[in-house]
Structures are given as C-alpha cells and as structure tokens.
Amino acid sequence: MKLNVEKKKEKHVEVKSGLNEADVLIRKMNLEKDFKQVSSPDANQSTREELMEPGMADVHALQGVDDAIDKRKRVLTVTTMSRRMTNGSLVRESWLSFSPSS
Structure with a gap:
C-alpha cells in the first residue's frame, strides 16, 4: 500500500x-x-x-487578390450605374418625343 x-x-x-x-x-x-x-x-x-x-497564407498574395476584387467591383458598379443612367435617358427621350396623333 x-x-x-x-x-x-x-x-x-x-x-x-x-x-x-x-x-x-x-x-x-x-x-x-x-x-x-x-x-x-x-x-x-x-x-x-x-x-x-x-x-x-502569404499575406501579400491575398492582399493583391483583394485589391483586384475591389477594383473589379468598382468598375462593375460604375458600368451598371452608367447603363442605368443611359437607359433612363433613352426612356425619357422616347417618352418626350412621343406625340399622340390627333
């Protein structure tokens, strides 16, 4: 014991x-x-x-990928906004140029 x-x-x-x-x-x-x-x-x-x-992970490589993604997002956002503005202008122009026949 x-x-x-x-x-x-x-x-x-x-x-x-x-x-x-x-x-x-x-x-x-x-x-x-x-x-x-x-x-x-x-x-x-x-x-x-x-x-x-x-x-x-390699921080530098990941940072480069993040920067590229951010840049692409900005370009897409600007492009989308530009298209919307253009489409809106076209709709307004066609609406204003429309004259009903009497």
Missing part, C-alpha cells in the same frame, strides 16, 4: 514539474512574440511574419 502511494506521489511531482516547464516555455514564447511586435519598425511587419510561418 505504501509503495503504491509513493508511486502516485512521484508521478504527481513529475506531472507538476512538466506542467511548470510547459508554462515557462509558453511564457517565453509569448515574450518573444511581444518583443518582435514592439521592436519591429512596422507594426504590420511582425504580424506579416507571424502569418507567413509554415502552413499560413
């Missing part, structure tokens, strides 16, 4: 030690991340580096 209790205590100490080591490592990683952000001349640079880590 005593042997079993001693093993459990040892295991408890090992687990607690492992958790403490993990906690220290996590804090160190957080400090390194904070240091990168603070010491970076460009605040977005550290974020960009963080996103470019393996498995993450």
Whole structure:
C-alpha cells in the first residue's frame, strides 16, 4: 500500500514539474512574440511574419487578390450605374418625343 502511494506521489511531482516547464516555455514564447511586435519598425511587419510561418497564407498574395476584387467591383458598379443612367435617358427621350396623333 505504501509503495503504491509513493508511486502516485512521484508521478504527481513529475506531472507538476512538466506542467511548470510547459508554462515557462509558453511564457517565453509569448515574450518573444511581444518583443518582435514592439521592436519591429512596422507594426504590420511582425504580424506579416507571424502569418507567413509554415502552413499560413502569404499575406501579400491575398492582399493583391483583394485589391483586384475591389477594383473589379468598382468598375462593375460604375458600368451598371452608367447603363442605368443611359437607359433612363433613352426612356425619357422616347417618352418626350412621343406625340399622340390627333
């Protein structure tokens, strides 16, 4: 019985030690991340580096795609508005030029 209790205590100490080591490592990683952000001349640079880590998307490529989509939306909006205005003018002109025969 005593042997079993001693093993459990040892295991408890090992687990607690492992958790403490993990906690220290996590804090160190957080400090390194904070240091990168603070010491970076460009605040977005550290974020960009963080996103470019393996498995993450390339921010520059995504930004280019977003810009292209926004530009296309603007062109389509202007074109659509222009067509509506032209169609409206044509309708008004045809309505005004219509004269009923007496």
